[in-house]
Amino acid sequence: MALRLVEIYHPDTDEALEVPDDTYDVLGHWTYAIDDDQRVDRVLLEVEETESFLDWVDDTVVTEYRVVLQSVEATLPRPEVEAEEDDEDAEDDNEVSVARVGRAELYEYARDATDVSGYYYSLIALSVVVAAGGMLRDQTAVVIGAMVIAPLIGPNLALALGTTLGDPDLLGRSAWANLTGVGLALGGSLGLGAAMTVDPTTGELAVRTVIGLPDIALAAAAGAAGALAVTRGGATGLVGVMVAVALLPPVVATGLLFGAGHPGAALRAGLLTVTNVVSLNLAAVCTFLLLGVRPRDWRDVAQARTSTRIALALWGSALIVLALLLWRFA
Template sequence: MALQQIDVYLPATQDTMGRLGDDVSLVDRHTLSTARGQVLERLLVDSTNTEQVLERLQKQMGHTDDFRIVVSPVGATLPRPETDEEDESDNGTDRISREELYQDMSDSVQMKSVYFALVALSVVVAAGGMLRNNTAVVIGAMVIAPLIGPNIALGLGTTLADRDLILKSLKTNLSGLLSGLVLAFGMGLVLPVDPTLTEISLRTAIGLPDVALAVAAGVAGALAVTRGLSTAIVGVMVAVALVPPLVAVGLLLGSGDWDLAYQAGLLLITNVAGVNLAAVLTFLVMGVRPMSWYKAEQAKKATRWALLLWTLVLAVLATAIWLAA
């Protein structure tokens, strides 16, 4: 059983936060006092119940001006809590809370200098590997590419109807892709580009396996973040779908191979659409929803529009690919 500790800091004028309800399952609960005279309610919960507890706390604390909720993972606790086989069964909702998920994704869309540095490094390494026709070097570039965050965050922002997260994700994603494209274009201007090399020619042809790769990358990325798992390995998969075609577009544009650059561009846009469509669908299946009914209604509309948009994009791209074949 994975446990989390939820600390609720209340003003001294409020003795306790009261009952959370009989339907809320807690492993343990203590009421303490802080050095500042505040009341500290410390809750120990199963991680699968964290979102329910946080929702109940936010509703209960809505009238309180001065409170703070802090969530921390628990490495171990003694004595060990009793477990129930039914509790350990897979009910399809085993994920981190919406608030933890939101915090992780918000951090991943910060446009800091290290983000652009990693984009530039991944483009340079990928371009070097493609020009040398070295698959191992191209794969190495995927390890440092930071593109999983903005793409998965866009799907989360859509699912939660969070306008700020959507805009930040779009801005960060477009900035990373454009900066990488410009750098690859510059390399294509000054370096000899042989479009017959396998690592380049593979990105100028698109088929159903490429679409399947993009969708699988989106699903894997969304599942990784909802389970609180490391996105390092999954990030490689998302980067494989985005960075090589991005670099291929830039190199081919720089070398004047417009038709091949167009083909690589179709692959890139198809992969972006596939990753984001899959991320939205995965968040829906995992039960990620806004807390308030008003936000939930907005989220339904935003999700419908997003699913329609990405589906139409894929349909248009499939038509363009068929016509170009």
Template sequence: MSLKYIQVTAPSAHAEALRSTLADRDSIVDLRLSGIEDGERTLHLVAGPQDRQTLLDDIQGHFGPGTDWRMIVLPVEASVPQPEEPEEVRARLAWAATVQTREELYTTIEKGASLDTNYLLLVALSTIVAAIGMSEDNIAVVIGAMVIAPLLGPNLALILATALGDRDLIRRALTTGTAGVALAIAFSFALGLVMPLNLAAAELLARTDVSLSAVALALASGAAAALSATTGLSSTLVGVMVAVALLPPAATIGLMLAAGDVGRASGAALLLCANVICVNLSGQLVFLLRNVRPRTWLEKRAARQSVRLGLLVWAAGLLALAAFFVLRDAAT
């Protein structure tokens, strides 16, 4: 059973009232109230995965504006003895919408929108490795570049920010993602000017046009990213998938521009746009199906507007690409 330790520190009267409110919750494995210090008491809870988001929402809703309180949520590595888990609860959890709560998702994903030196350095280094690997048709080197590319962070942050209607996080995620792609194009362009690279390599040419398989890869990457986040699974391999969809096309744009091949650079740019659209569209759909949304009514209303606009923008982009493919094939 996935357990979480929840600590709530609040004024004594609020803490005692909250303890009484939560006493009969089935999801709470252990509930204790510690002594008074500076007029405050601390409530210690160990909670199972069932209805954990509702539990956290109810705790937050217990405190009105102006109340000085704090909640901390930590994972439980082990519990002895293990709490009993009835069969009907286990069956219900198997179909649960999400394991990670909104608060855990935000804490984990929000960091990916940070535009800092480490992010820029990793983008630059992974671009150099990817550009050389593609020009030499060395798939192992290209995969190595995908491992260190940090492009999952801003895209996943954008998907979550859209689901929650968080405008500030949307702005930061867009800024970080755009800066990463622009830096990848700039570094690959500079590399193409100073190094003799084989621009006829199959790995490079494969990124100069949009194919159905590339669209399917991007859709799967976005869905896997959102799914791994909501289930609490490792996002390392998913990050590689997203980087495969985004970094090689960006590096190809720069290399082809440096060689003066605007046609192939345009094809790579189209592939990059298609991949960005598909990653965000599928990821947003997964968060929508997994019921990732804000807590309060006003926040939910803002989030609904954000989700609708996001789905409209990405779906319109995908339809525009589909129309382009149809017209292009008809012309040829």
């Protein structure tokens, strides 16, 4: 059972928060003044209840406040696992039933993932060099190593999250992170392709010029797995490798082949890249929706619904067009 410690700092003139026990399964609640002007309420909850609880705090605490959310590794004595409630209680509007981390944690992940710093660009550049070397030497293990380095999971999941929440700022930052990352990878591999001898029949290159339904399924599975990993608060390292499988090698193959003067093969690798991007983001958005990721404010909900519908229509239409192209030129 994943737990979160929610700390609510508010003016000491306020009374301690009266958390409704009939709505939230509070595992612990401590409150005390920390100085002459400030009070803190610490509430221990299961991770599934944090989003609804933070919404309740926002409605209840009318004065200025600050919330700090901490992951709890363990607590003693261990919380008892209660029996499942009956169906009537589970259908209560106030009952929290979403088995995922809260909206605040998802936003924090997306904020970190779209930080296009020198570190981000350095990892992209290094992963391109490693991937290009592995492809030119036809060494699969080296290409896998490049996918371990590439930080491509964060910007793509942030893009899908921004689409789901209808957040223009998050959409803009995640789109910029994706475009600059892919642009750097493509530009670097173009330069390497122009400077080195590239054999398009090499196994690791040739496989990126053949496109089929398994490639669409792979990218979709990567997007869904990434969204699941983030919403469960789990580690995304291994899932990030899977996302990089769908993105990094096709981009590098496209650049190498174009730079070496093989436009036909490069176009097929580029088509694979676009297909994977579309499939990955479409699957991630659908997964976020199925897990109940929504904005809080009703005005934001309406905006998010419009944004999601437009995105699903665009991603879906693009995927259909790409599938038709694959069928036509297969």
